[in-house]
Amino acid sequence: MSSTIVSLPDQSTARIPKTNFITKENGLLSWLLTSDHKRIAILYLISITFFFFIGGAMAGLIRLELLTPQSDLMATDTYNKVFTMHGVIMIFLFLVPSVPATLGNFLIPLMLGAKDLALPKVNLLSWYLYVVGGIMVLYTMVSGGVDTGWTFTTPLSTHYLNTNVISTGLAIFVAGFSSIFTGLNFIVTIHKMRAPGMTWFRMPLFVWAHYAASILMVLGTPVLAIAIVLVLLERTVGIGVFDPTKGGDPLLFQHLFWFYSHPAVYIMILPGMGVISEVISTFSRKRVFGYTAVAFSSVAIAVFGFFVWEHHMFIMGVSNYSMLVFSLLTMLVAVPSAIKIFNWTFTLYKGSITFETPMLYAFGFMGLFTIGGLTGVFLASSGTDIHLTETYFIVAHFHFVMVGGMLMAFLSGIHFWWPKITGRMYPEKISQLAALITFIGFNFTFFPQFILGTLGMPRRYAAYPPEFQILNVFSTAGATILGVGYLLPILYLTWSLKYGEIAGNNPWQATGLEWQIQSPPLTENFIEIPIMDHDAYDYEWLERQNQKEKEVTSVG
């Protein structure tokens, strides 16, 4: 019995289908004016990868500076600008759009059996807004940078800095609308464009996760937009909403900002969780354990996620009693995440497991996200939050969730659907190696930061007391390994565009509707409207289908 699930067509005769969404039209304009969700997904993929590497370069600079206790590689102002840019780019231009705008865009219509998203032109508009936001960020960067931190704390951002706060604020404002439109598009599509027979509980969990994330995008992002506009008005004309000398309240900004920015972490992680559900099911040949529990836990995260924002402000002098409410709700939001982890684990039980790259990344996700989630509880518990907040413990915690969780999920998904998107396989061995390198590098980089944080090292410090140096050196060394782990996929995935094996329709023998059509898909996705007559992850149905096909071929 082989230890792989991969079933490729005979490479000597197989061809990439002549007509597909990539070959349908040629020329730059055909891409820039497209309303095809698959092409837009690819536009997004290219742009977010570009920004990921800029953000990654910033991360590299940060780690280099922290190699020594003194602020010697760059001036403190430069350091402040670098970590601000790292945060702004990674959050608003990479993590928020990462899975939804690329994989979500590409796959949601395919998974639902639809021709496109409900609002294809709005979809293209989202991308243009994203690009405008991105260019404004680049402009900010080359014209002197900004050093507010990605959190824009007032009154620092409104009264005390003379860097490019306004262009950054506008950039985030614009990019925010890109996110709102994407969310809106997904919600409408999921409600209105499901194929016949595709009931809510037959939808892949990837779609459920995106539905939950979309609700957060649509309801949360406008509040961020409002907060930013108020900051800009305060800065330019001094309206005094946040300025205590004019009767304003600087804590109000914290409330508004975190009302978006806490749900934002669920915007980032939920789509990643969707990817993990698909991957784990496919490589263990099993229906996701407790489908309904996983689906509803996404919704629960989205709902509770809106009512926990004040846990970012426990030490800012909020009332003790409101702290109680928010600490309790934060504990509650941890439960659905635990439910997901255990359901994925039990999906493996009595499965028939293979270990291709997407599965390795998914395992990495489960380990790192579990650590990220559990350390979140240290911060939700108000007593320990006092000591740990604003230190490297926080930095380590959210990197475990965002990078260890979301980025692992993103890479898992990219490898998983690469054959569908491009029609070609990525090279398996080297990508398994890349997954391993990423995992090791990640732990080396961020685990020491938990200890640093517990010891009290504050975040956003360009210089630090010498006793913290050794752990920082470990962290920087790990970041180097991590960098290699991220560069490898870029290289071999690009290589595979030309030299990868022909994938065929369904190399993983997965059950989703997207796998039943040609790779890469046609512009109109399905030749005829598919009818969903089985549950999601019904591997027996797939087997019957394969059986039927075989009979037809042998009879023919």
Place this chain on the structure above:
Amino acid sequence: MNHISQVLWQFLIKWLTNFQLYPPEASKIAPQMDALYFFMVLVSLIGLTIVILLVVSFSILYSKKRHPVAVQIEGSTLLEATWTIIPLGLFLIMFVWGALIYFRVYTPPANAMNIYVVGKQWMWKAEHPGGQHEINALHIPVGRPVQLTLISQDVFHSFSIPAFRVKREAIPGRYTTVWFEATTPGTYHLFCTQYCGTNHSAMIGDIVVMTPEDFKRWLAESTSGMSLAQNGERLFASLSCNACHNGRADSRGPSLANVYGSKLTLTSGQTATADEAYLRESILNPSDHVTQGFAPIMPTYQGQISEDGVIALVEYIKNLDSNYRVDQTLNTTGLLPEGEGRAASAGTKPAGQTPAAKGTVKQ
């Protein structure tokens, strides 16, 4: 090569000899917080081990080689309930335990010794009641509860003492408090942990914990001869506060003797307790805090007195129990204003009221 390995070697030795997992426990609350911390570490390790063990053993037992055909399983309500209820229970324990500690850290005992701390870009300035000032340092005795009343003159800062496990933001426009009781003499880190601009990472200092005798000596050596309240008294006179707040029958402002801690009724009909935050607010935004029976004629001092000045005034008013000296200074020119009072007093003076407002910004 040889050179590099030597560096690595030294490094390893340094690491192994100085290895720490948590900072020194130098306050009463520190061991309590660490107990919760290690409880959570333990629970996390157990949880993580369970997940890893399950994933690894399932991966081995049910790999395609050993287990070629998957068995389809719908789910299990019993298991779902198990992994909902057990984590929930554990999280609730952590919530209650954490909240108990939180309340302890932010509820100062009545007998605590109060020190004011002003954060500004980029330094910490501490003001002891005896008039001792320190920059980027704080001297305190062991075995005595110390309360800090924090405020920022510009942006958000955060006053963090890892060895005490306490941290509190210093916020512009409002007082926040935190307290601790040091247990071990020594010098500990003070960090600003809220990003505050260019020299954020230089906004650090030393917390010097001394035996009570050493502390007494330090206080005696560091005093300028004037207590904080006495500084406040000078400022009070130089700003001509006493022109109205003098306790005379015909005064235009309410008497401030014993006002601290009292309940006031405002013209708006609300009642307010005259605490530090209230006193500060009524100096800076008097028209919002007019005591019943007085006219809103007091000018604002917003932007005219530094936070240090306000603190001195508040400390003065807190300790004011008779108008005898206020009355006297009214007829004296002998008391010279301190620098900042002079500038401010040039334009304004007079009038009315003070205390009282809408429960103000209490943290």
